[in-house]
Structure formats: structure tokens, C-alpha cells
Amino acid sequence: xxxxxxxxxxxxxxxxxxxxxxxxxxxxxxxxxxxxxxxxxxxxxxxxxxxxxxxxxxxxxxxxxxxxxxxxxxxxxxxxxxxxxxxxxxxxxxxxxxxxxxxxxxxxxxxxxxxxxxxxxxxxxxxxxxxxxxxxxxxxxxxxxxxxxxxxxxxxxxxxxxxxxxxxxxxxxxxxxxxxxxxxxxxxxxxxxxxxxxxxxxxxxxxxxxxxxxxxxxxxxxxxxxxxxxxxxxxxxxxxxxxxxxxxxxxxxxxxxxxxxxxxxxxxxxxxxxxxxxxxxxxxxxxxxxxxxxxxxxxxxxxxxxxxxxxxxxxxxxxxxxxxxxxxxxxxxxxxxxxxxxxxxxxxxxxxxxxxxxxx
Amino acid sequence: xxxxxxxxxxxxxxxxxxxxxxxxxxxxxxxxxxxxxxxxxxxxxxxxxxxxxxxxxxxxxxxxxxxxxxxxxxxxxxxxxxxxxxxxxxxxxxxxxxxxxxxxxxxxxxxxxxxxxxxxxxxxxxxxxxxxxxxxxxxxxxxxxxxxxxxxxxxxxxxxxxxxxxxxxxxxxxxxxxxxxxxxxxxxxxxxxxxxxxxxxxxxxxxxxxxxxxxxxxxxxxxxxxxxxxxxxxxxxxxxxxxxxxxxxxxxxxxxxxxxxxxxxxxxxxxxxxxxxxxxxxxxxxxxxxxxxxxxxxxxxxxxxxxxxxxxxxxxxxxxxxxxxxx
Numbered sequence: 001x002x003x004x005x006x007x008x009x010x011x012x013x014x015x016x017x018x019x020x021x022x023x024x025x026x027x028x029x030x031x032x033x034x035x036x037x038x039x040x041x042x043x044x045x046x047x048x049x050x051x052x053x054x055x056x057x058x059x060x061x062x063x064x065x066x067x068x069x070x071x072x073x074x075x076x077x078x079x080x081x082x083x084x085x086x087x088x089x090x091x092x093x094x095x096x097x098x099x100x101x102x103x104x105x106x107x108x109x110x111x112x113x114x115x116x117x118x119x120x121x122x123x124x125x126x127x128x129x130x131x132x133x134x135x136x137x138x139x140x141x142x143x144x145x146x147x148x149x150x151x152x153x154x155x156x157x158x159x160x161x162x163x164x165x166x167x168x169x170x171x172x173x174x175x176x177x178x179x180x181x182x183x184x185x186x187x188x189x190x191x192x193x194x195x196x197x198x199x200x201x202x203x204x205x206x207x208x209x210x211x212x213x214x215x216x217x218x219x220x221x222x223x224x225x226x227x228x229x230x231x232x233x234x235x236x237x238x239x240x241x242x243x244x245x246x247x248x249x250x251x252x253x254x255x256x257x258x259x260x261x262x263x264x265x266x267x268x269x270x271x272x273x274x275x276x277x278x279x280x281x282x283x284x285x286x287x288x289x290x291x292x293x294x295x296x297x298x299x300x301x302x303x304x305x306x307x308x309x310x311x312x313x314x315x316x317x318x319x320x321x322x323x324x325x326x327x328x329x330x331x332x333x334x335x336x337x338x339x340x341x342x343x344x345x346x347x348x349x350x351x352x353x354x355x356x357x358x359x360x
Numbered sequence: 361x362x363x364x365x366x367x368x369x370x371x372x373x374x375x376x377x378x379x380x381x382x383x384x385x386x387x388x389x390x391x392x393x394x395x396x397x398x399x400x401x402x403x404x405x406x407x408x409x410x411x412x413x414x415x416x417x418x419x420x421x422x423x424x425x426x427x428x429x430x431x432x433x434x435x436x437x438x439x440x441x442x443x444x445x446x447x448x449x450x451x452x453x454x455x456x457x458x459x460x461x462x463x464x465x466x467x468x469x470x471x472x473x474x475x476x477x478x479x480x481x482x483x484x485x486x487x488x489x490x491x492x493x494x495x496x497x498x499x500x501x502x503x504x505x506x507x508x509x510x511x512x513x514x515x516x517x518x519x520x521x522x523x524x525x526x527x528x529x530x531x532x533x534x535x536x537x538x539x540x541x542x543x544x545x546x547x548x549x550x551x552x553x554x555x556x557x558x559x560x561x562x563x564x565x566x567x568x569x570x571x572x573x574x575x576x577x578x579x580x581x582x583x584x585x586x587x588x589x590x591x592x593x594x595x596x597x598x599x600x601x602x603x604x605x606x607x608x609x610x611x612x613x614x615x616x617x618x619x620x621x622x623x624x625x626x627x628x629x630x631x632x633x634x635x636x637x638x639x640x641x642x643x644x645x646x647x648x649x650x651x652x653x654x655x656x657x658x659x660x661x662x663x664x665x666x667x668x669x670x671x672x673x674x675x676x677x678x679x680x681x682x683x684x685x686x687x
Contacts, residue, residue: 152484164650174379
């Protein structure tokens with residue numbers, strides 16, 4: 001009623017055409033307000049600090065009203081019934097039963113990232129809630145970082161920089177020798193999307209590529225990157241100059257690389273891990289690095305993250321560690337958030353979900 | 361038989377500037393070796409015996425003052441492909457041949473160039489520092505790098521090393537532009553998907569990563585200065601694996617301080633190493649390595665083998681496999 005009166009007043013002051021435009025604008029504004037209120041609510045970790053970078057929040061607010069976990073906890077009874085989607089980023093908020101069961105309207109737990117080892121998928125789906133992740137969009141950036149770690153470790157780039165900028169450096173060092181990458185043998189354990197893209201990249205370096213996977217890939221896939229299947233992981237470990245871990249974390253792959261596997265590796269070999277810290281027995285790795293059983297390790301992932309400050313891995317000269325930056329570019333981060341949101345939108349609307357994680 | 365081996369002058373074995381012990385065995389197979397320090401103790405005695413001067417990491421410096429003391433010198437054999445530290449016309453004028461070691465250096469240098477590019481783009485150095493810092497309590501969320509896959513790489517200098525860099529970057533689906541004195545064949549270009557840029561300016565404007573792989577000559581000295589850096593994207597990275605003097609270092613410092621470009625990754629500077637108070641050492645967006653582009657046992661030993669092969673041919677009066685001839 002008030003809107004009608006307002007428009008009638010305006011009609012008396014202005015001419016009819018202008019009033020028509022004003023009417024349209026008012027309708028649009030009101031429609032927008034209604035649409036805003038119609039947007040479903042999503043629970044997120046936080047923006048800034050340990051959460052999302054500011055730049056990606058617009059992707060979420062395009063389709064959702066978002067509430068941070070901190071704000072949610074200030075009045076869970078008020079907020080909980082509204083939440084239809086939960087966005088999980090870097091395993092936060094933790095999808096614990098106590099939280100999930102307090103969200104009666106929850107339709108989906110949408111993860112940013114492809115790894116879902118931190119989610120109890122069978123349990124969540126038993127609540128009638130869907131689980132989604134973001135495969136594909138993470139693969140290029142992760143494969144790039146895998147190659148970056150391999151090269152940085154092989155060619156001692158971090159040590160080189162430290163010497164180059166050290167106040168005490170007076171001469172170019174003679175003994176900062178690395179190991180040859182061109183023509184060496186790369187053994188990829190886990191030949192999914194990321195593993196295959198690592199193989200593509202290493203082909204340009206004339207590396208011989210061996211791979212081990214639960215299932216053998218097609219002949220076309222193998223030939224495209226010149227990769228040879230190793231049914232025996234032991235065989236791959238014995239023959240490789242660089243062992244690349246690109247599996248997902250499951251009960252089968254937990255502790256996959258331990259004392260025995262490290263002892264099979266060449267003493268000149270390098271272990272590179274871009275999967276999950278728990279795939280490697282870290283105590284065994286420390287011993288292998290200390291005793292020269294393997295040459296070096298380059299890890300984008302550890303368990304936990306970050307490691308305790310007194311952990312032996314931090315003090316070893318032949319270890320390169322990065323703080324889980326495998327997908328850390330603006331482009332890839334935005335794509336991950338977009339995919340996470342798209343999955344959640346589909347789930348909330350009851351439509352076909354692009355990346356639903358189903359229990360086998 | 362030992363006495364029949366010709367004498368070669370080298371820098372030193374071991375120590376800060378010398379050959380690694382394992383590498384020194386290679387020249388010892390064919391030459392009687394004298395180190396520079398020992399030579400200087402009695403140049404009148406040792407000088408006339410020396411038929412070959414073997415240069416490793418610029419040492420010993422082939423200065424006129426040294427060459428004057430070596431009347432029997434037949435060849436100056438340098439390990440490495442760069443010969444900007446040698447006055448080839450002057451050395452030739454003494455009737456002495458010059459040799460380098462092209463090709464054996466190319467793979468390791470191209471590998472290293474990619475390593476620098478990736479380390480800079482994805483902030484591997486900063487990442488490691490944070491990961492091991494005693495004060496770190498959380499994984500940082502704001503350590504963002506730039507995307508390598510699908511980005512544009514502009515290679516300046518498409519010789520053997522530049523070409524091998526193109527081969528490697530292809531696997532990352534990078535768009536490859538290149539600028540060179542002469543255009544490469546169509547087959548070469550198509551094999552790596554590289555597009556020729558007649559205009560260096562055009563390459564600089566379009567590239568996300570600018571890779572310098574030229575050799576140092578009077579034409580390439582100061583090739584990248586204020587003007588060239590300002591043509592680059594503010595999000596671009598400069599990678600230099602050629603020689604420090606190809607880049608105007610003062611201009612580079614300003615460009616990095618003002619964010620005219622995003623970052624630089626340098627295996628070479630001028631001088632090497634830089635003075636300890638040089639501004640490049642303290643800029644957060646600079647990655648510097650101490651000229652280790654060829655530093656693997658594999659490549660270093662192949663270089664020394666080639667150098668010795670060249671020197672032996674020179675001493676015997678045979679054609680030298682990698683003689684440096686002036687145009």
C-alpha cells in the first residue's frame with residue numbers, strides 16, 4: 001500500500017514517463033531485497049586470518065547469505081535452523097556430529113579442495129546430507145607445485161638463495177651440487193588427475209616415467225605421457241630417482257611409505273609428497289633422511305600442519321617443506337570456491353550435483 | 361709416461377674457487393696439473409711448460425699479464441658455454457686457440473631456469489621459511505603465488521638453452537613467445553609451439569614470465585633497462601639465467617621496489633657474488649641463486665671432460681671440437 005501511495009504522489013509531481021521509470025526501479029529494488037532474503041544461508045569458517053581471502057567472498061555471497069562459525073556460535077539456536085549449506089575450507093569448520101546434528105535444514109557439506117579425508121562421508125550421508133568436493137580445478141596448480149618442489153630440491157634452490165644473500169658470503173660456492181633432473185626416472189604413486197598432469201610436465205624434461213596406481217590407466221593415457229605401469233610398487237621404488245606421492249588419503253594409503261619402502265629407494269633418490277602427510281610414516285622418513293637412506297625430501301604436506309616447532313623434520317638440511325600451498329594462486333582459489341558454491345547451489349535446489357562424493 | 365703428459369694450468373683443486381676433488385681427476389688423466397698458486401711461486405720455471413690453460417668458473421683469469429708468462433700456450437679451454445670473460449681476439453692474436461663447452465650445459469641450465477620460474481611463481485622459498493620458522497603456529501592463508509599453467513612465457517634468446525626451456529614449459533601448457541636475433545625454422549617453432557616476436561617490446565608487454573637466455577655481447581649488455589621493465593606487466597616475473605650484465609641492475613632494483621614488475625629470479629648477477637650491502641639482497645620479491653645453473657655432478661663432469669678433450673686436441677694440433685671462432 002505504501003508503495004502505491006508513493007508512486008501516486010510522484011505521479012502528481014512528475015510526468016507519467018518519469019514515474020513509470022521510477023516505478024520500475026522501485027520494483028527492481030524491492031525484488032532485489034526479496035531475492036537477498038530468499039538466498040539460502042551457508043555456514044563458513046571465517047573470512048581473513050585462517051579462512052577465506054577477502055577476494056573470494058563475492059563468489060559465495062552471489063548465491064548465499066554467509067555466516068562465520070564464530071558468529072554462528074554466538075547464537076546457535078537462532079542461526080542453526082536457517083543453515084542449508086556448510087562450506088568446508090582447510091577442514092574448517094570441522095564437520096563433527098555435534099555440529100551437523102544441530103543443523104536441521106542442512107542439505108550439503110561442500111568442501112573446497114579435492115581431498116575429503118577429513119570428512120566422514122558415510123556418516124554425513126546417513127544424515128541425508130550430501131557431500132561434495134572440487135576435483136579437476138585443483139589439478140594444474142598442484143601439479144605445478146609438485147614440479148616446483150622436485151626442481152627446488154634437486155637443484156638446491158633454497159640453499160642457493162640462502163648462500164647468495166648471506167652477509168658472510170664472499171665467494172660463489174663450488175660444492176653446492178644438486179642432482180640431474182633431465183633424463184632421470186620419476187616414479188609417480190597415484191596416477192589420478194594430478195598424477196597424470198605431473199607426468200605431462202615431467203615429459204618435457206625427458207624424464208622416464210613409471211607409475212603405480214590401484215588400476216592401470218588406458219594405453220592412450222600412458223602413451224600420451226610416455227608412462228610405464230609398475231604393478232609392483234617395490235619395483236617403482238627401486239628404480240626411481242624421484243618418487244612422487246599423488247594418492248588420496250584412505251585407510252589403504254595411510255602409512256604407505258614407511259621404513260621398508262624408504263629402504264627400497266635409491267640413496268640418491270628424492271621423495272616428493274603433494275598428497276597428505278599421513279601417507280608417509282614421518283618417523284621412518286626422519287630416520288631415512290638422517291641416515292642417508294634417501295637423499296632428500298620435499299613436502300607440501302605433513303601431519304599435523306603445521307608440524308610442532310620441535311619436530312626433527314624442521315631441522316634436517318635435506319628437507320624442503322612448504323605450508324600446503326599446492327593450490328595457492330588467486331586463479332585456482334577462485335575456481336575452487338566457485339565450484340564449491342556451484343555444488344552447494346545444486347544440492348540446495350535439489351538439482352544434479354556436479355561433484356557429489358558418494359560412499360562406495 | 362707421466363712425464364710425456366703435457367702441462368695444464370688450473371685454478372685450484374678444492375677450496376672456495378677450485379675443482380671438486382672428483383672432477384680434478386678428469387684433467388689428471390691427460391695432463392700434468394699445476395695449480396695457479398703453485399705456478400705463481402715460480403712462474404719462470406713453470407711458465408714455459410704450460411701448453412693448456414683450463415678455466416673453471418672464470419679462474420684463472422686469462423689476462424694479458426698471465427698469458428705473457430706462458431710462451432708455449434696452445435689453447436685456452438673454458439668449461440661452460442659463456443665466453444664473455446675471454447678476450448678472444450686478443451688471445452687468438454697470440455696464436456692461442458679458445459674453446460668452450462656448448463651443448464653439455466643446456467639441459468641442466470634449462471632445468472634450473474624452470475626451477476627458478478616455479479620457485480618464484482609459487483613462493484617456495486617464502487613457504488619453506490614459514491614452514492620451518494619457530495614462530496609459526498598456523499598454516500598461512502595469504503601466501504598466494506601466480507598461476508604457471510596456461511600463462512605466457514616470453515623467451516629472449518632462443519639458442520639451445522632457450523629452446524630447451526620452451527620444450528619444458530610446453531608441458532605446463534604455457535603460451536610461448538620468443539625473441540631472437542634470427543627467427544628459428546618453422547619445424548623448430550611448431551615442435552614447441554613457440555611464436556616469434558620480431559618486436560622485443562611486444563614480447564615484454566604480453567608475457568607473464570620473461571626469461572633471459574641470451575649470451576652476453578656488446579649488443580645484449582643492458583638489454584633490459586628501465587624502459588623494458590616498464591613495458592612488462594606489473595604481475596610479471598623476470599628470470600635471468602644468462603649473465604648479470606644483460607640486466608641494468610639499478611633499473612631492476614627500482615622496478616622491484618615500485619612494483620613495476622612482480623618479482624625477479626636470478627641465477628646470475630654482476631658481480632658474483634653481489635656486494636653484501638646491495639639492495640637486491642634485501643628485496644622480498646627477489647630470488648637469487650649463486651650461479652648454479654650447471655651444478656650437478658653429472659653435468660659438471662661432462663663439462664670438464666669436454667674441456668679436457670678440447671685442450672688435448674689443441675695441444676696435439678688437431679681440430680678442436682668446440683673451438684670458438686670469431687665471425
